[in-house]
Amino acid sequence: MNLKEKLIASFIAFENQVDLDNPVHEIRSEAIRNFEQKGFPHRKMEAWKYTSLDRLQKVDFSLFPSKDNDLEYRDVKKYFLHEVDTYKIVFIDGIYSSYLSETTHDGVDICLMSSALSKPIYKPIIDVYFNKAASREETLTSLNTAFTREGAYIYIPKHKAPRKPIEIVHFSTGNEAALMLQPRNLIIVEENAELQVIERHQSLTGNETLTNSVTEVFAAKNAIVDYYKVQNDRESASLIDNTYIRQKDNSQVSVHTFSFGGKLTRNNLNFYQDGEHIQSTLKGVTILGEKQHVDHHTLVHHQQPHCESHQDYKGIYGERSTGVFNGKIIVDRLAQKTNAFQQNNNLLISDKASVNTKPQLEIFADDVRCSHGCTIGQLDQDALFYLQARGIPKKEAAALLMYAFANNVLESVRLPELKLRINKLIAQKLGVRLGFEL
């Protein structure tokens, strides 16, 4: 049985476990039909030309881990942003860990998708928002929708901001030989409300993990959301991240994606601007080695006038790693005075590494400013010589230049402790000794 067959076969058993009267039952059924019809995406599809899921489909993943697994905080502390106090929504092999988590209902709801789906008080919100940003066409999103059960549920009412950032962390323990996870997050930030989220997926052993995650974010008028994705997983972990963001007037949403590890990572990041004077920020730092692969597919859909989007992705590819950046910008006829900026710069530091980068612009308005650029290059030899001539050995000089290249993406990170962490991670990845404070 291949993975598709296995998933479809287990769907009925899955639905029997959860509540059939659930309002999302219909949505699930529709979703599994879409997945059944289309199956996994394949290389013949333009959007999947450079990323193959063939190997993963042959792995015998367990879909429902059988037992609860415990972790001690001290063993996994380093995966949290422990320098600051945070709310935590933590899952171990897909199952909520109340022990490692810190949730709240104090003015804001920072809790679980499973309770939001089952408790009547959340029903009005689920009816309005659940699966309303996520695609009904994308087959992997449908697959996730069909198996929606657990994840983070965050609701920030008008004029509220949680006292501290929220960490959503998924651990996989390796107790299953191979595990497939499908977390589902729903995040609603009402008018004038604010939110900061850090999301991380972390395998703790070398056993294979495949995560197919869907996150929906709704930012109402004047809302401010900063979302940080830390992707620094082991060689045994693959991640397909599908994030859908809907923004209303004057809202500001930023997503920073730090891709430093994992075997295969696919980021489908979609912004829909449904209002005026919206700002969307998409930033990425990718530093890969070994045979790692990252594919960034971004979409910004400008639907209304006077909005901005700002994309800046930087990649450093070593050894036999491969990368993709595909940035699509759609500007509707209505969306006059759009200002869309997109930049993707890559350094190849090994002959065997490669990158494919492609902007895709569909512009139907005439009074817009769209700029885009992509580069693939090697380190600047003049700069290298300059540093060497001042006594900095070639290897360190190269690392310093790469560090500087990647690091400027961090300027927009508004959480100082996270910024420092990422700074250090970048330095560590590149073998730069930070002999100075940052």
Add this chain to the structure above:
Amino acid sequence: MLKIKNLHASVEDKKILKGINLEVNPGEIHAIMGPNGSGKSTLASVIAGREDFQITRGKIEFDGEDLDDMAPEERAHKGIFLSFQYPVEIPGVTVTNFIRTAINETRKARGLEEMPANQMLKMIREKAELLDIDRKFLSRSLNEGFSGGEKKRNEIFQMAMLEPKLAILDETDSGLDIDALRIVANGVNKLRTPENAVIVITHYQRLLEYIVPDFVHVLHNGKIAKSGTKELALELEEKGYDWIKQEAVL
């Protein structure tokens, strides 16, 4: 200290240096002048170890050691400093972080401990003052958006921090107004000791009024066409380079 013997160098099969002989001893100041394209910057780069240039004949010795096969950083660790004609902009690395890294790498290569932070700060403060450099300047990205003059002053600041045995100043005067020129020249002079030496590459004799050379060499078409004392610089200023070119042809 520096002995260059019959040095020939090319880039991509293009011959640029065609038999340079030059000896620089401790305590000396040499000026190298010459028209554009005569090979002055190439000579400086070759001494500093730029790999794009191939030495096809001859050799360079520094303190009795053959520089051939020595990486640029090793030469720097031995005390060779090049002030670039066109300093490179390096966004994301501040002047201070850069200089700290350079100093500590050099110390490491010489088997010394890292310089303690407070000592480093004190030194930075002193040298910045010597060159009349604003402290704010030091936290900016290296050379990024600096004016021509700021870049040159920053080069000399780094020289002051690294205290090289041999400093090669490649057109450090270009881009400097007269006040800045005086400050920079004054800085260079203050750093002089009987043990170190300076090679000043320049077009104009202006700088040489402040940094007075013991010897002046005129480079033309990859060769030293004429050597003399500081009076030669004055003569060049008066007559231009044409007479050298003619002499060289003869």
